Amino acid sequence: MPAFLIRHPGKARDDILVEDDLLTLSFVNGWAVFTDAAGTCLAIPGEAGAHIERVDQPPEPAPQKE
Numbered sequence: 001m002p003a004f005l006i007r008h009p010g011k012a013r014d015d016i017l018v019e020d021d022l023l024t025l026s027f028v029n030g031w032a033v034f035t036d037a038a039g040t041c042l043a044i045p046g047e048a049g050a051h052i053e054r055v056d057q058p059p060e061p062a063p064q065k066e
Helices: none
Strands: 003-007 016-019 024-028 031-036 039-045 051-054
Antiparallel strands (some): 003 016, 024 031, 031 039
């Protein structure tokens, strides 16, 4: 299930976790826009300074040196 952690620097109490089976993230005209089967569910302006991290996927391993 797609899940994104949205962090607001200096405002940890405003951090948000959004998750949904059909959740998608797109960037439109300076906005981060989250949509699901019902349409837009959250939009964050770029100037808000939020950090968006996808947290449902395990981190990719570093390439192995031969």
